[in-house]
Amino acid sequence: MSGEYLDNFDPAEGEVYDIIPDSDEIDVALAADAAENAFPAWSAASIEERSKILMKVASLIQRDLGEFARAECVDNGKPLALARNIDIPRAIKNFEFFASAIVNFSSESHSTGGVVNYTLRNPIGIVGAISPWNLPLYLFTWKIAPALAAGNCVVAKPSEITPMTACMLSEICIEAGLPRGVLNIVHGLGPKVGKAISSHPKIKAITFTGGTKTGAEIASIAAPMFKKMSLELGGKNPNIIFADCVPNERFGHKGNYEEMLETTVRSSFQNQGEICLCGSRIFVEKKMYDKFKTDFVERVKTLKVGDPLESATNQGAIVSKQHMEKILYYIELAKEEGGKILCGGNRVTLEGRCKNGWVIEPTVIEALPYNCRTNMEEIFGPVVTLTPFETEEEVLMMANSTEYGLASIIWTENITRAHRVASKIQTGIVWINCWMERDLRTPFGGMKNSGVGREGGLEALRFFTEPKNVCLKIKE
Ligand SMILES: NC(=O)C1=CN([C@@H]2O[C@H](COP(=O)(O)OP(=O)(O)OC[C@H]3O[C@@H](n4cnc5c(N)ncnc54)[C@H](O)[C@@H]3O)[C@@H](O)[C@H]2O)C=CC1
Numbered sequence: 001m002s003g004e005y006l007d008n009f010d011p012a013e014g015e016v017y018d019i020i021p022d023s024d025e026i027d028v029a030l031a032a033d034a035a036e037n038a039f040p041a042w043s044a045a046s047i048e049e050r051s052k053i054l055m056k057v058a059s060l061i062q063r064d065l066g067e068f069a070r071a072e073c074v075d076n077g078k079p080l081a082l083a084r085n086i087d088i089p090r091a092i093k094n095f096e097f098f099a100s101a102i103v104n105f106s107s108e109s110h111s112t113g114g115v116v117n118y119t120l121r122n123p124i125g126i127v128g129a130i131s132p133w134n135l136p137l138y139l140f141t142w143k144i145a146p147a148l149a150a151g152n153c154v155v156a157k158p159s160e161i162t163p164m165t166a167c168m169l170s171e172i173c174i175e176a177g178l179p180r181g182v183l184n185i186v187h188g189l190g191p192k193v194g195k196a197i198s199s200h201p202k203i204k205a206i207t208f209t210g211g212t213k214t215g216a217e218i219a220s221i222a223a224p225m226f227k228k229m230s231l232e233l234g235g236k237n238p239n240i241i242f243a244d245c246v247p248n249e250r251f252g253h254k255g256n257y258e259e260m261l262e263t264t265v266r267s268s269f270q271n272q273g274e275i276c277l278c279g280s281r282i283f284v285e286k287k288m289y290d291k292f293k294t295d296f297v298e299r300v301k302t303l304k305v306g307d308p309l310e311s312a313t314n315q316g317a318i319v320s321k322q323h324m325e326k327i328l329y330y331i332e333l334a335k336e337e338g339g340k341i342l343c344g345g346n347r348v349t350l351e352g353r354c355k356n357g358w359v360i361e362p363t364v365i366e367a368l369p370y371n372c373r374t375n376m377e378e379i380f381g382p383v384v385t386l387t388p389f390e391t392e393e394e395v396l397m398m399a400n401s402t403e404y405g406l407a408s409i410i411w412t413e414n415i416t417r418a419h420r421v422a423s424k425i426q427t428g429i430v431w432i433n434c435w436m437e438r439d440l441r442t443p444f445g446g447m448k449n450s451g452v453g454r455e456g457g458l459e460a461l462r463f464f465t466e467p468k469n470v471c472l473k474i475k476e
């Protein structure tokens, strides 16, 4: 409606390559009206019908996987291989999973002494979905698919920094036969479009993934309106490495040191460290600290930083100039706080088309106090810190010392210790001897300032439905 447009940048070139609508609250109101009109028919459609359309959406994304992956790579700066092998397949999986989950979803019923209670699970109505730029289509569809499967209509805003695959998704949805008004994608800025979604009276629930500060702003608007909210926010995740994952030749037992090393490189730097689940604080038991440090830094130095479109690239561009500057600021802060840079620490100037790209070297820092700002605040980039520890008690204290509580990683061959630490760690997700193993049935989300509520599996379908209990007394 505003007739205004925003520049959309290719982070690898540091140049504008497209424009997107700079929508406003009038567009959000129109979207909410369209959703309201579409709701009676969509919510009354059989679950098989809804499921079939969502399966069709999945198959059409699969058909266009190559174009989606390229668009995600150019828009976000992530390596093409990552978009092709992780992001877009997961978006497909999100639709397939919830198309199938809704068919198998059932509600509770309880009976005692001639009284039967059963719970109806009705769609809420219009749901607002606001998603970030780090895993654009992956997280956009993680919200939209369960909301639609449960019979809601959706007003959704992708990040203005990475709008491209959401735009392509809207065309796919039309082709798949999703009725008009069921999914309404509004492009534009957070403080305009996002805020209008959070405050629109017809929008009864908000699902949001993004920064903790933004989550608090959304909650301050939505909570007094008694909207349901699911907030997936930031993280400062501990990756705890106990010495007993070193091979123990004496027992002919290889341990999982190699796997730990390889996975720790991924959990530190995948997607340029721009995943809220990355293990940015690495705690290593003192007796193997030096060995780990040498091996880890050696591996990190082999990561190929380059043009995201090239197949050999492991590390692409940082999503925006502003975000690159934030990360560089934190690297400087780390130095001021006494940190020693073991590798990286600088912006990279690439050759050719990426010569002005926003690229930062994978950076490893040691010798920082566990409670300094670098170790407490979310950097959300290719920066990790190494901290030695002596006892389980000490590492738990340091791991739990931030205001965040999203995810944690524990490496040990001692099963008792693994479960003991998992039970004491203050995070919503704990990975033992792995990272980013995702089973979409599991509850996903954080505690403390990392969020409110859980998504995934039945949790998502429960969130996107309104329970109504009916109590019936059977007459004798
Ligand atoms: N998944 C995560 O955990 C993410 C965490 N972050 C963290 O947040 C920091 C800031 O990054 P940003 O790009 O600013 O993320 P953000 O939290 O501002 O952006 C996420 C989404 O929220 C929207 N938004 C922004 N302001 C809004 C408002 N007032 N009301 C409603 N919606 C709004 C944005 O347009 C975007 O769609 C990052 O440096 C990182 O630390 C950022 C993105 C994802």
Ligand SMILES: O=C(O)/C=C/C=C(\O)C(=O)O
Pocket (backbone or CB within 6 Å): 132, 134, 135, 139, 142, 209, 210, 232, 274, 275, 276, 277, 438, 444
């Ligand atoms: O659901 C997943 O597998 C990953 C989710 C990641 C985020 O929410 C994030 O990085 O923001």
